[in-house]
Amino acid sequence: MGVVEKIKEIEAAVEEMARTQKNKATEYHLGLLKAKLARYRAQLLEPTTKSGGGGTGFDVQKSGDARVALIGFPSVGKSTLLSKITHTASETAAYEFTTLTAIPGVIEYQGARIQLLDLPGIVEGASQGRGRGRQVVSTAKTADLILIMLDATKSEEQRRLLEIELDAVGIRLNKRKPDVVFKRKTTGGITFTSTVKLTQTDEKTIRTILAGYKLHNCDVMIREDITTDEFIDVLIGTRKYIPCLYVYNKIDAISLEQMDKLAHEGHTVVISCEMDLNLTYLIERIWEDLDLVKVYTKKRGAHPDLEDPICMRKGSTIDDVCNGIHRSLAANFRYALVWCGETAASIPLVPLTFFSQGKSSKFSPHAQKVGLNHLVQDEDVVSIFTK
Numbered sequence: 001m002g003v004v005e006k007i008k009e010i011e012a013a014v015e016e017m018a019r020t021q022k023n024k025a026t027e028y029h030l031g032l033l034k035a036k037l038a039r040y041r042a043q044l045l046e047p048t049t050k051s052g053g054g055g056t057g058f059d060v061q062k063s064g065d066a067r068v069a070l071i072g073f074p075s076v077g078k079s080t081l082l083s084k085i086t087h088t089a090s091e092t093a094a095y096e097f098t099t100l101t102a103i104p105g106v107i108e109y110q111g112a113r114i115q116l117l118d119l120p121g122i123v124e125g126a127s128q129g130r131g132r133g134r135q136v137v138s139t140a141k142t143a144d145l146i147l148i149m150l151d152a153t154k155s156e157e158q159r160r161l162l163e164i165e166l167d168a169v170g171i172r173l174n175k176r177k178p179d180v181v182f183k184r185k186t187t188g189g190i191t192f193t194s195t196v197k198l199t200q201t202d203e204k205t206i207r208t209i210l211a212g213y214k215l216h217n218c219d220v221m222i223r224e225d226i227t228t229d230e231f232i233d234v235l236i237g238t239r240k241y242i243p244c245l246y247v248y249n250k251i252d253a254i255s256l257e258q259m260d261k262l263a264h265e266g267h268t269v270v271i272s273c274e275m276d277l278n279l280t281y282l283i284e285r286i287w288e289d290l291d292l293v294k295v296y297t298k299k300r301g302a303h304p305d306l307e308d309p310i311c312m313r314k315g316s317t318i319d320d321v322c323n324g325i326h327r328s329l330a331a332n333f334r335y336a337l338v339w340c341g342e343t344a345a346s347i348p349l350v351p352l353t354f355f356s357q358g359k360s361s362k363f364s365p366h367a368q369k370v371g372l373n374h375l376v377q378d379e380d381v382v383s384i385f386t387k
């Protein structure tokens with residue numbers, strides 16, 4: 001019998017037992033079956049090749065304005081959450097490894113469409129290529145925000161274990177990229193400067209590391225009090241700095257005191273999917289942590305469209321706005337007018353023909369005539385003019 005058949009058989013037995021009356025003995029037997037089921041399901045997650053699942057994530061298309069990935073141990077309630085806050089149903093069950101692949105859902109909030117990715121549970125050692133865990137942590141790398149989902153009834157240790165797995169694949173949670181300028185050169189030796197006092201590392205250590213990486217010609221300028229590890233991150237260059245929210249689920253099963261303690265930790269939200277506690281607040285926090293920029297578009301002679309903003313990541317440009325409207329727009333782009341948030345109310349409705357005469361500032365004090373590389377700010381109103 002193959003693994004899939006064995007799983008089906010046990011699932012049927014579990015269902016059968018759930019229908020019969022419960023007592024201590026059946027409860028125990030049910031526990032054994034679930035453990036067995038989890039083992040078989042874990043086998044299904046084993047990579048089929050010897051390479052350890054490879055370094056690539058699941059093949060799910062990015063869609064919407066941002067991607068949020070659910071990372072956690074098995075059975076913490078990831079699929080229950082997806083099923084609750086999106087229109088997508090992901091299978092949920094009391095045994096581990098219910099979810100075997102990436103399941104995308106969409107959170108609609110403030111005019112934004114946020115992709116929420118339900119993923120298989122991971123186990124300790126996931127980053128080392130055990131099971132499909134490696135694929136899960138690689139998928140986390142593609143997210144704009146990671147939700148580390150935890151079972152509030154389980155030990156605090158779980159949080160640290162997950163952080164270790166993500167760290168191992170180069171994900172840095174809730175950290176900014178270190179403020180270090182590093183330039184490789186072909187000659188000239190090493191130039192080292194530091195604009196701040198270094199208390200956690202020193203020039204000698206850094207030079208030793210550079211030698212270790214066979215980097216004999218480069219410029220290094222350190223502009224914040226970094227650690228040695230942070231310097232290595234800069235050298236390696238492929239680190240991903242991703243914001244993270246710790247989501248403690250199943251607070252219905254812990255005391256108020258315990259809940260209160262968890263809720264006061266940084267970057268943390270406590271919820272109960274089962275009892276619908278705090279789910280709206282969680283969505284608000286997801287929205288805040290994604291730090292999206294909303295831009296309103298305005299057609300000539302019309303009011304800005306406040307109903308349907310374009311949501312983008314911080315640091316987006318007019319080029320991104322064009323692509324957000326239509327793929328061909330950037331190619332025919334002439335210029336854009338931008339009104340910043342506070343003055344949007346005073347935007348004139350008159351046709352803006354005079355702008356072609358290059359007197360924009362004189363005639364419309366609030367608008368700025370800009371090109372494709374212009375950075376947009378939250379609440380900006382944008383009109384695109386094409387050839």
Ligand SMILES: Nc1nc2c(ncn2[C@@H]2O[C@H](COP(=O)(O)OP(=O)(O)OP(=O)(O)O)[C@@H](O)[C@H]2O)c(=O)[nH]1
Pocket residue numbers: 072073074075076077078079080081091092093094095096097098099100119120121122249250251252253271272273274275
């Ligand atoms: N008490 C309690 N149980 C919950 C809550 N949310 C989910 N569960 C239960 O936890 C179990 C696991 O839920 P799933 O959503 O399948 O968990 P998962 O994290 O997707 O699990 P895998 O896909 O196996 O990794 C189910 O029996 C749920 O009913 C909650 O808020 N409180």
Ligand SMILES: [K+]
Pocket residue numbers: 074075076092093094095096097098099
């Ligand atoms: K489960």
Ligand SMILES: [Mg+2]
Pocket residue numbers: 078079080091092098099118119120121
């Ligand atoms: Mg699941």
